[in-house]
Amino acid sequence: MAYIFYPGCASEATGKASFISFEAVVKALGMDVHGEIPDWNCCGATLVANAIGDFAQQAIAARNLALAEKAGKDIVVACSSCYLNLAWTNEKMKIDSKFNSQINEALAAGGLSYGASLQVRHLIDVLINEVGLDKIRERTIKPLEGLKVACYSGCQTVRAIRRPDFDDVEYPVMLDRLVEALGATPVPFPLAARCCGGSQQFTNPELIYDLTGKVLDCAAENGADVIVTPCPMCALNTDAFQEKIAKLNKKKYDMPVLFVTQLMGVAFDLKPKDLALQYNIVSPYKKLAKYGVKK
């Protein structure tokens, strides 16, 4: 199946490592991804609807759908928040005819239209259900034996379309299957689809300290060596806030946080520049040394 990629704004900043390792993994697996949606715009994240309402945000998100439809390719998304906005808008375009015609009225003001012909799919969905675990197992050159992983799917990843999507909405398991295929061991992780606090770092920081703290505690208590996630917001909060939260909670976590494609890159024995580990804040080198990862 042919796809076009929606990188999302985080791919330029907090989630740069996700973007770099995504491109490398796509190449390593020979996936049919035809670059980025030309001139894609911000999906609105979890914030724009607060300022302009759901409908106007969804019209803005729909510009990306229209541009991808022109290119004639289904969309693959790695960021959970982008996935929510694009997949949910797409779903509504398919099931709600009034919504569809009003969004198209808005798009027409910019000379665009969207016939709701595309699928929007999350990277994990495509990896499991299109590429397949067999192929991922086959491509694994350095099985990550003995590496214990807390598989943090994130909240919006599995609840974007508000009904069972490619995984369970409360206790997702697909990321665990993927990590197993790389030879690593997923640990029990009941908070896999719980919230890290999202984008309230400045507006309600105590919420981040509390919720991300719970996620870190849960990973540590279950013996994880690393946390793996597809979501740039989960990654940012668990990685960048880890030391601050450790101090507040009088704990030590030493819990590197990797994007799923970074971990795949390690198992696929990709080049250091493809792993993009230099962006990680909690250093992952010690825990990954036995799989041949060097600075």
Next chain:
Amino acid sequence: MTAANKQASRYDPAFANELYTIENGHYIKQCMQCGLCVVTCPARHLMDLPPRRYFKAIQAGDQEQVLKANTPWLCTSCNLCTVRCPRGIPIIDVMHGMKLYLAQKQGVKSAPGALFSKTFFDVMLKRGRQWEAWLTQMYFLKAGPAAMKEAFKMMDVARPMVLKKRLPLAPAKTIKNKGQLKKIYEKAAALAREGH
């Protein structure tokens, strides 16, 4: 104003009716007060009114409580309540509608979340994409000295982010067709105003 009058204005059915007409506001009528959203919500302990009580206050027309509650600003959009609510209320959408309503009624400076969301939107519409370092600066500039003081407490988080290039200070890319994006937004905003 007599005490009885005050009581009467506190529970104002017109206020409930007003909120039923905001974007996604009509869903609030469906709430049967089961409380599942409360045991679900990860932010409930920081909310003045957890979702169930917030919706009850709206149904009752309790203007005073509703207008001062921080409830929607703490919603993280995790969507867990939305998949669980037995009445099928898309609570996340109701929270979006309430945030838009509150920001319009009380001004964007009435809550940090309102100002941050508005700043995020302004940067996004102007550039077509987000530029986090700029967004952060703009936000704290508008938020004023007290917020700045809070921001300094975050330096221990920001410093490694800048060092590890997670928060690039150089301008992020913009889109080419900003005019098109703006036209789509303006039309959508006009349609949304007509719609409710």
